[in-house]
Structure formats: structure tokens, C-alpha cells
Amino acid sequence: MNRTVTSKIVDLKFENIMKYITMEKKVKTISKKNLKRETNSKEVNIGLEVHCQLTSLKTKLFCGCSTDYRGKPPNTYTCPICLGTPGTLPTLNKRAIHDALMVALALKSEISKETLFYRKNYYYPDMSKNFQISQYDSAGGIPIASGGLIKVQFNHTGRVIRIRRIQIEEDPAKLSHLGSIDSSSYTLVDYNRAGIALLEIVTEPDLKSPKEARLFLQKLRSILEHLDVSDGRLEGAMRCDANISLGKGNRIEIKNISSFKEVERALIFEIARQKSMIKKGLIVDMETRHWDDVRRLTTTLRIKESEMDYRYFPEPDLVQSLFPRN
Numbered sequence: 113m114n115r116t117v118t119s120k121i122v123d124l125k126f127e128n129i130m131k132y133i134t135m136e137k138k139v140k141t142i143s144k145k146n147l148k149r150e151t152n153s154k155e156v157n158i159g160l161e162v163h164c165q166l167t168s169l170k171t172k173l174f175c176g177c178s179t180d181y182r183g184k185p186p187n188t189y190t191c192p193i194c195l196g197t198p199g200t201l202p203t204l205n206k207r208a209i210h211d212a213l214m215v216a217l218a219l220k221s222e223i224s225k226e227t228l229f230y231r232k233n234y235y236y237p238d239m240s241k242n243f244q245i246s247q248y249d250s251a252g253g254i255p256i257a258s259g260g261l262i263k264v265q266f267n268h269t270g271r272v273i274r275i276r277r278i279q280i281e282e283d284p285a286k287l288s289h290l291g292s293i294d295s296s297s298y299t300l301v302d303y304n305r306a307g308i309a310l311l312e313i314v315t316e317p318d319l320k321s322p323k324e325a326r327l328f329l330q331k332l333r334s335i336l337e338h339l340d341v342s343d344g345r346l347e348g349a350m351r352c353d354a355n356i357s358l359g360k361g362n363r364i365e366i367k368n369i370s371s372f373k374e375v376e377r378a379l380i381f382e383i384a385r386q387k388s389m390i391k392k393g394l395i396v397d398m399e400t401r402h403w404d405d406v407r408r409l410t411t412t413l414r415i416k417e418s419e420m421d422y423r424y425f426p427e428p429d430l431v432q433s434l435f436p437r438n
């Protein structure tokens with residue numbers, strides 16, 4: 113069943129994809145010398161950023177709001193802290209640290225001696241206080257753990273997928289659009305999800321195919337469920353961003369893919385789009401793209417921002433968590 117659906121999408125893509133690319137935007141061309149190199153390059157590099165809600169927690173990451181928000185009226189499970197009202201102070205949920213440490217041990221990651229939360233500043237309706245509390249290490253934060261691995265069985269051989277880091281952060285609000293994101297005339301915001309504890313698990317770009325990415329996610333989900341820290345059956349409990357590049361080409365990030373099946377579809381589409389562009393001598397720009405699961409294609413969300421754009425700085429309202437070696 114899956115195979116039939118997937119191959120139908122691929123056929124559709126190859127027939128129409130150049131028309132779609134031309135419609136989408138003015139494109140730059142690639143030099144003849146680089147074209148040969150890029151066309152010959154068949155290597156696909158995929159890295160995943162998996163956002164897993166710590167669903168066993170009863171309250172949000174930094175406040176006492178209940179996490180039992182599914183199926184409830186929008187914007188009813190909120191308080192001044194998770195809405196970011198000025199003057200409120202976050203308090204770190206101890207159980208979030210406990211669950212994150214269990215995941216780190218299961219993935220053979222190295223637990224940091226201390227963690228440090230940073231503010232990721234950005235203006236967008238999904239985060240009403242205009243910053244997200246995170247632990248992103250390249251910007252100065254200290255994630256709860258680094259390194260690690262997950263073994264995946266693929267084509268009867270074992271593959272090792274390296275983990276880059278595991279960090280704790282807060283979930284943003286849920287945005288809903290009528291129809292597709294680029295045609296909807298309005299956006300609905302539900303802050304019930306804002307402030308839910310998330311574990312972000314980031315892989316190295318070790319995955320070589322969309323199918324392998326799906327198998328990796330299934331394995332990760334089974335580990336998290338076995339540890340009883342995240343229930344992947346709950347709507348939106350596991351979400352994924354995927355980075356993909358072909359050969360030495362630019363890296364494209366696909367945001368907020370809602371299910372494992374959609375991850376595979378989005379990656380299949382993106383590989384076909386990039387290969388078609390390269391074959392036509394067009395440059396694949398580094399950018400962030402949105403997966404439209406209704407039309408089953410990716411669209412430009414924004415040109416990729418740099419870390420500088422987020423003006424990271426240490427979260428002054430939270431103390432460090434220390435993990436002595438003994």
C-alpha cells in the first residue's frame with residue numbers, strides 16, 4: 113500500500129517538477145564545470161532534528177499548566193508564564209531533566225557536567241514572548257547530552273546513525289492555516305501547546321535515503337516509548353525537521369513534518385526537486401522549506417537565517433543544572 117502511494121508521488125514529481133520550479137521563483141544557473149560535478153554526484157545526505165514531547169510530564173516545562181491539552185478548547189491551558197507576560201519567572205520541571213537523562217543514557221550519549229539555557233530571540237506568532245528557551249550549543253547554550261548513536265537495520269545490514277546532541281526546550285504554540293500556508297488569508301494560534309517540554313534529538317547527516325530516515329524515526333520512537341518518556345501515538349508528540357543535501361550542494365531544511373510517512377514523502381519530493389534543478393543547470397539555494405502535505409510538495413518558507421539572526425544570550429531567569437560525575 114505504502115509502496116504504491118510513494119511511487120505515484122515520484123512519477124507525478126518527475127513529470128511536473130520543472131514546471132513547478134520555474135513557476136516558483138526566478139532561478140540562478142550553475143556553471144558548466146560545476147554542473148558536471150553536481151549531476152554526477154548521487155550521494156544523498158540527510159540529517160534529522162526530531163522534536164519529542166515529554167508526554168509523561170503532568171505540567172509544562174516552566175510553569176504549572178497541565179499538559180493534558182489535546183482536544184481542549186484553544187488557549188485555555190495557559191498562564192502568564194507560558195504566555196510570556198513581562199515580570200513572570202520560569203521554574204524548570206525536574207521530571208523533564210530526569211526523562212532527558214534517561215534518553216541520553218539509552219542513546220549512549222555523553223551527559224554534560226552542567227546545562228545552560230539560552231534565549232533564542234525571534235518574532236513569530238507561535239512564541240508570544242518573542243523568544244524560546246533552548247539549549248542550542250553552537251550559540252552558547254549547553255545541551256543536556258552530546259554524541260550517541262542509534263543502530264538501524266536497513267537492507268539486512270546494521271547501520272549506525274550518530275546523534276549530535278540532545279537538548280531540552282519549550283514547544284511553541286500551534287499555528288493552523290486554512291488550506292495551505294501560502295494561500296491562507298489568516299493564521300489561527302493555539303497557545304495550549306506553548307511551553308510543553310520538548311526533547312530535541314539531532315542526528316549527524318548519516319542517513320542516506322528517505323526510507324532509512326523513516327526506519328530511524330520508528331526505532332527512535334520505540335526507544336522513547338520503551339522508556340515511557342514520550343508517547344508517539346499522541347497527535348504532534350513527535351515532529352521532525354529534515355536537512356538534506358545532494359553531494360556537496362547546499363543544505364535545505366524542511367520544517368515541521370508531522371508524521372514519519374510524511375518525512376519519507378517530503379524527502380522523496382525534495383531529492384527529485386534538487387536533482388531536477390541540478391540536471392537543468394540551476395543552483396539549489398540554501399533555504400528553509402515548508403512541507404505542504406495536502407499538495408505534497410515543498411515551498412520556500414524563508415531564506416535560511418544564520419545563528420546571528422537569533423541574538424542568542426543566556427537565560428538570566430534560570431540557574432544551571434549540575435550533573436556531578438559521581
Ligand SMILES: [Zn+2]
Nearest residue numbers: 175177191194
Ligand atoms: Zn502556563
